[in-house]
Amino acid sequence: MSRMIVIPPSADRSDHKLRVAAYCRVSSNHSDQENSYETQVRYFSSLYNGSQTEELVGIYADEGISGTSLGNRVSFMKMMQDCRNGKIDRIVTKSVSRFARNTKDCLVAIRELKDLGITVSFEKENIDTSRLSDEMMITVMGGLAQEESHSISKNIRWSFQKRMADGSLGHARVPYGYKRNPKTGSLVIDTLNMTSEFIIALYGSFAQAESESISKNVTWGIEKQFREGKVRYNMSTVLGYRMGDDGKPVIVKSEAETVREVFKMFLDGMTLQGIANALTAKGAKRRSGSSEWQKTNVRAILKNEKYVGDAILQKTYTKDCITHKRLINYGDKTKYLIHDCHVPIIDRDTYNRTQQEMARRSSIRQKSSRTKTEQGKYSGMYALSEILICGECGSQYRRVTWNSHGHKLIVWRCINRLDHGNRYCKCSPSLNEEKLHNAIVGAMNEIYMSDSSFLEMIEQNIGCAITESDELGQAISKIENRLTEIEKTRDDLIQLVTTGAIAIESADDKFKALKDEESYLRSQLTTLKTKAENSDDIRLMLKTISDELKKYSGSLLDYDDMAVRKTIECIRVMSKTEIEITFKGGFEMKAAVGK
Numbered sequence: 065m066s067r068m069i070v071i072p073p074s075a076d077r078s079d080h081k082l083r084v085a086a087y088c089r090v091s092s093n094h095s096d097q098e099n100s101y102e103t104q105v106r107y108f109s110s111l112y113n114g115s116q117t118e119e120l121v122g123i124y125a126d127e128g129i130s131g132t133s134l135g136n137r138v139s140f141m142k143m144m145q146d147c148r149n150g151k152i153d154r155i156v157t158k159s160v161s162r163f164a165r166n167t168k169d170c171l172v173a174i175r176e177l178k179d180l181g182i183t184v185s186f187e188k189e190n191i192d193t194s195r196l197s198d199e200m201m202i203t204v205m206g207g208l209a210q211e212e213s214h215s216i217s218k219n220i221r222w223s224f225q226k227r228m229a230d231g232s233l234g235h236a237r238v239p240y241g242y243k244r245n246p247k248t249g250s251l252v253i254d255t256l257n258m259t260s261e262f263i264i265a266l267y268g269s270f271a272q273a274e275s276e277s278i279s280k281n282v283t284w285g286i287e288k289q290f291r292e293g294k295v296r297y298n299m300s301t302v303l304g305y306r307m308g309d310d311g312k313p314v315i316v317k318s319e320a321e322t323v324r325e326v327f328k329m330f331l332d333g334m335t336l337q338g339i340a341n342a343l344t345a346k347g348a349k350r351r352s353g354s355s356e357w358q359k360t361n362v363r364a365i366l367k368n369e370k371y372v373g374d375a376i377l378q379k380t381y382t383k384d385c386i387t388h389k390r391l392i393n394y395g396d397k398t399k400y401l402i403h404d405c406h407v408p409i410i411d412r413d414t415y416n417r418t419q420q421e422m423a424r425r426s427s428i429r430q431k432s433s434r435t436k437t438e439q440g441k442y443s444g445m446y447a448l449s450e451i452l453i454c455g456e457c458g459s460q461y462r463r464v465t466w467n468s469h470g471h472k473l474i475v476w477r478c479i480n481r482l483d484h485g486n487r488y489c490k491c492s493p494s495l496n497e498e499k500l501h502n503a504i505v506g507a508m509n510e511i512y513m514s515d516s517s518f519l520e521m522i523e524q525n526i527g528c529a530i531t532e533s534d535e536l537g538q539a540i541s542k543i544e545n546r547l548t549e550i551e552k553t554r555d556d557l558i559q560l561v562t563t564g565a566i567a568i569e570s571a572d573d574k575f576k577a578l579k580d581e582e583s584y585l586r587s588q589l590t591t592l593k594t595k596a597e598n599s600d601d602i603r604l605m606l607k608t609i610s611d612e613l614k615k616y617s618g619s620l621l622d623y624d625d626m627a628v629r630k631t632i633e634c635i636r637v638m639s640k641t642e643i644e645i646t647f648k649g650g651f652e653m654k655a656a657v658g659k
Contacts, residue, residue: 081115081117081118081119082119083119083121083152083153084120084152084153084154084155085122085124085143085156086108086120086123086124086155087125087140087143087156088158089137089140104125104158108123111156122146122151122152124139143155144176144177147177148180153181153182154184154185155182155183155185157187158187158188174193179383179389279384291400293400293402295375295402295405295406297375299313299370300351301352303323303350303365304316304319304322305319313370315409319349319351322343322348323365323410326343327365327414327418330362333447333625333626339359343357366418367419367422369415371409372408372410372411372412373406373407374404375401376399376401376402377400377401377402378393378397378398378400379393380392381393381396446625447632448461448476448628449461449462451628452637453636453637454637455636455639455644457478457480457488457492459479459480460478460479462476462479464494473496474497475496476495476500478492499657499658502623503643504628504645504655505623506656507653507655508627511647511653536592536595537596539592540592540593540596543585547586547589550578554578557571632648633648640657642654642655642657
């Protein structure tokens with residue numbers, strides 16, 4: 065039976081104040097308008113002075129410039145560029161007419177800012193673009209501002225007409241608002257009425273508001289299905305599955321074998337590119353039918369939770385119904401993890417070990433503060449490339465070929481020593497590969513040929529991990545049951561209050577006690593679940609080591625990169641003649657390197 069885990073949206077990770085920019089504009093050079101400009105600058109400066117959550121990062125002002133065109137407004141264009149460069153989080157302005165008097169330019173600017181994650185607040189109209197419904201109001205107010213500009217333009221045209229009738233205006237060039245009669249050559253008024261553009265904008269805003277309402281209803285319906293754990297499958301690009309007649313995924317056996325092979329090769333230590341090359345050479349088919357594999361194709365398979373029978377809902381979401389831009393959900397919205405909702409191709413242990421190995425490879429970094437060379441990249445060619453560590457400086461060792469008198473010699477040397485001489489690492493030795501391999505094989509054989517004490521220790525640790533996991537599971541179950549009881553008690557209490565059986569004042573203390581207990585239990589639940597996950601990880605690791613040891617127990621073996629990867633955590637070079645081996649699970653032993 066499937067079960068669902070809700071992954072809540074991430075909390076706001078911003079650790080800086082909201083960067084606010086103010087935009088001011090006045091329409092002429094008259095002294096009273098100039099004072100208005102100064103007043104706006106002083107107003108916005110004082111508004112954010114001393115704010116704990118917001119800081120004013122700039123005041124952008126265009127003086128004495130018409131708002132009908134953005135091209136001539138230098139400060140406005142500079143503000144938009146600063147927004148594109150990530151310097152501004154929010155814009156405040158007095159009114160829509162101060163922002164723009166052209167409906168198209170106003171909406172284009174606002175939608176670009178929304179795509180950048182920047183909101184605009186218009187104080188006079190109390191409009192904020194963080195609310196999607198306010199875009200209709202912006203359209204209306206922008207249309208009114210545009211209509212006002214058209215009205216002014218008409219008055220100017222009327223003035224031109226009157227002056228021409230009086231014979232006081234020449235017409236060597238056709239003035240704005242007129243056109244030349246092609247038959248007579250005289251000037252006549254252009255009677256096109258701009259009011260219709262405002263009406264169109266108004267009806268367009270109503271249509272947009274209707275689209276937004278429909279979009280919200282559809283989004284609500286989809287999210288309701290997510291909350292109920294209903295999976296909407298899309299297996300058109302997933303290798304190994306097809307949709308069955310019952311609407312559930314069914315396994316394609318030939319493709320499933322390729323998927324299992326990918327997981328096996330990865331856990332055997334191969335790199336993503338190495339796996340891709342192997343599959344291409346073999347002629348294995350991708351879901352698209354192509355036999356050309358890239359490491360991105362391999363990574364997509366290894367990270368896809370569908371192969372273990374799970375499904376994560378709302379991995380992506382549509383930003384809004386205007387741009388239809390699809391975004392990856394990095395914690396902006398709630399996700400829903402549905403366990404065991406369809407037949408798996410990969411068992412859960414294999415999948416979990418794969419995710420751990422991917423995380424481990426990604427986290428390979430410097431081994432100590434004295435390391436001057438960082439090798440933050442997993443190497444799949446040689447197992448020792450990532451686990452052979454210099455005992456002096458903590459850097460990794462690198463495989464090097466020496467040529468001497470026509471003879472080749474393979475040695476391992478400290479990367480720090482190779483790159484910087486003895487500047488940072490004074491005494492790290494070079495180790496002959498054959499002698500190093502013999503020392504490692506000897507140590508591993510000593511473990512495998514022992515009286516099984518090491519294997520018994522691993523088995524005991526597995527048992528302890530299982531016991532701890534069971535105890536944690538019981539504790540988690542107990543807390544979850546109590547949380548369910550608290551929820552029921554709260555519902556019963558609400559029912560009593562709403563029916564008048566008890567006064568709300570007398571229920572306040574009970575509500576507070578329930579809330580305090582719930583908060584404490586949820587905190588404890590989070591801690592226990594983290595411990596349980598860690599315990600499961602340890603159990604999986606120990607089981608892997610135990611299974612590997614049983615393969616070789618009681619038999620000698622030659623050096624094997626795969627066996628080293630699966631059983632050895634780290635090898636520290638102590639001197640020219642001694643290494644210290646740490647096996648996975650914590651067991652340590654020293655081994656002599658032959659002279």
